[in-house]
Amino acid sequence: MPELPEVETTRRGIEPAINLQTIASVSVRNAKLRWPVNPDLAQRLVGQQVKSVHRRAKYLIIQLERGILLIHLGMSGHLRVLKPAPAPEKHDHVDITFGNGVVLRYNDPRRFGAVLWHPENQHPLLEKLGPEPLSEAFSVDQLYTLSRRSSQPIKTFIMDQQIVVGVGNIYACEALFKARINPKRTANKVSKARYEKLVVAIKETLAKAIEQGGTTLRDFKQAEGKPGYFAQQLTTYGRAGQPCNHCGSTIKTIKQAQRSTFYCPQCQR
């Protein structure tokens, strides 16, 4: 499940292979992703040089000479760097081949992701995004101010991409455990002192997950095809019925906004 650490891991994997390279060919086998892949994608991309490979929230932004290529991995997507590329398999929807022989291959069984070319450097999807959690722009003051007018539970509040980007279900659960906050607590009823802990917890959790190459549950693979290793450090996510690492009481699961939340009722208040 690609969240910010998985997307950042992917960015670091693909950048050295494709940066400053020129696109030689593009092959789209299945255009039906979250949004249809532009039928003229090849025409738009071939001959263009990659100027940089960035990440914003969970979007990969491949800056070209003219416009940008925006890639979202959705739920089950991954990108691989192949040289040479074996024959495409099921769910290998898009290949982008570069002048150096590298093939960037987009695979996404559930097709919740996106591959979008956009003529301008800014894209409507990027406009309303909140601050990057690992930047200084994500601060206690900013988060606390926003929280005062939110009656959502704290968990859905920190998963709102307009509040802070890149915190998906797994890391929301993990960060709330680390900050010892009950996920059901209403955002505007959490004290500033606790937001201080939460901001630190989010930053530490995400940074640690990036170090470990992301979390591999079922689908995620790094660009080189390796799994991520953060799954072994999960304290709450996917551990319903198991003992809390901290107090030994049983990890509980509930539904919030149609998502599973895992938490320790003893530690998190």
Place this chain on the structure above:
DNA sequence: CAACCGCCCTGGGAGC
């Protein structure tokens, strides 16, 4: 406007 809910999709696991 904020909050909530439905929907898109497929593979994997559980249960029978």
Place this chain on the structure above:
DNA sequence: TGCTCCCAGGGCGGTT
């Protein structure tokens, strides 16, 4: 073994 059912979930878009 094989079928059916349920679940995973990011984020848009529509409704309350």
